[in-house]
Amino acid sequence: DVKVTQSSRYLVKRTGEKVFLECVQDMDHENMFWYRQDPGLGLRLIYFSYDVKMKEKGDIPEGYSVSREKKERFSLILESASTNQTSMYLCASSPLDNQPQHFGDGTRLSIL
Amino acid sequence: AQSVTQLGSHVSVSEGALVLLRCNYSSSVPPYLFWYVQYPNQGLQLLLKYTSAATLVKGINGFEAEFKKSETSFHLTKPSAHMSDAAEYFCAVRGPGRSQGNLIFGKGTKLSVKP
Numbered sequence: 338d339v340k341v342t343q344s345s346r347y348l349v350k351r352t353g354e355k356v357f358l359e360c361v362q363d364m365d366h367e368n369m370f371w372y373r374q375d376p377g378l379g380l381r382l383i384y385f386s387y388d389v390k391m392k393e394k395g396d397i398p399e400g401y402s403v404s405r406e407k408k409e410r411f412s413l414i415l416e417s418a419s420t421n422q423t424s425m426y427l428c429a430s431s432p433l434d435n436q437p438q439h440f441g442d443g444t445r446l447s448i449l
Numbered sequence: 450a451q452s453v454t455q456l457g458s459h460v461s462v463s464e465g466a467l468v469l470l471r472c473n474y475s476s477s478v479p480p481y482l483f484w485y486v487q488y489p490n491q492g493l494q495l496l497l498k499y500t501s502a503a504t505l506v507k508g509i510n511g512f513e514a515e516f517k518k519s520e521t522s523f524h525l526t527k528p529s530a531h532m533s534d535a536a537e538y539f540c541a542v543r544g545p546g547r548s549q550g551n552l553i554f555g556k557g558t559k560l561s562v563k564p
Contacts, residue, residue, distance in 0.1 A: 341492070370551075377458070379539065379556035380493075395551075427492055437483055438552060440492035 339364050341441040343428050349447045356415040358444050360428030366439075367432060369411035371395075371403060374425040374443070386411055418448045451476045451542050455555035463563045468512075468527040470558050472540035475521065481543040482523045483552065484514055488536045496538075499523060510534070535562045 344359035362369065368387050372380040372395075382395030384403040392403050400422060404412045411430075415422055425445050429438040456471040474480055481500050485493040497508025504516045514525045523540060537559045541552040 346490075377556060380554040382551065385551060429493075437495045437498055438493075440485075440494070442490075442492045 339439045341428055341430055341439050343426075343441040343444050345444050346442060347445050347447075349449060350415075350418050351449055352418060352420060354415075354418045356418050356446070356448075358413040358415075358426055358428075358446070360411045360413070360430075360441060361409055362411075362430040362439070363409065364430065364432070364439070365408065366430035367408075368430060368438075369405065370429040370431075370438060371401075371411065371413045372427045372429065373397070374427055380427065383413065420448050422446065423448045451478075451480075451553050453540050453542050453553055453555040455538075455540050455558050457558055458556065459559050459561065461561040461563060462530045464532055465529050468525070468530045468534065468560065470525040470538050470540075470560065472514075472523045472525065472555060473521055474523060474540070474542045476542055478543070482514075482516065483541040484508065484512070484523075484525050485539045485541065485554075486510075486536050487539065487557075493539060496525070530560075530562045532562050532564065535560055 340363045342361045350356050370385040371383045374380050381397050386392045386405045402414045425443050427443045428441045431438040452475045454473045483498045484496040487493045497506045499506050499516045507513045512527045537557045539557050540555040
């Protein structure tokens, strides 16, 4: 069965810290995605990657960066965390184009 | 440009009643459409997808959706609601860009089911 694993379900960090959110998929998918989810705003795409070492900005990339050194792992990095980055973060992966995305259970991140 | 509008941020039905969740899309290319469900404190789970085959698509848990090109709609229905259907539902359309794996999501509709 398809499995997308996010390293933490809940995370609390301080303003200014560098934060790493990790995501691993075991399905050999080409595409991987990072979203943030906020009440009333739905899911907004931060970054996505269609191949190892390849990345593209989504709708809200400011304040974030990503890393994809291996096909199965896609990391989201908050360079200097701020309180407005408190949110639920969802990772997803998909195989070839036009196929459904498979989601992890999310990381609820609080920045104090 | 692609976009998705879900009408109604909250819908409440009684157990056993019809569930109807509305989704209208805008797409400059032939649309690929998806419905996802999110239970509390979980990620999103695929309910069903439309990929230009049959216009009536059947999904999991008794849900189905009908693609209507003339109305640019992809509404989600279930004949009889169950308490376990209480969740948030998201409609999504294939997005633009190099990777056609991109999805553009609606803002979600939270479904409540009353006993």
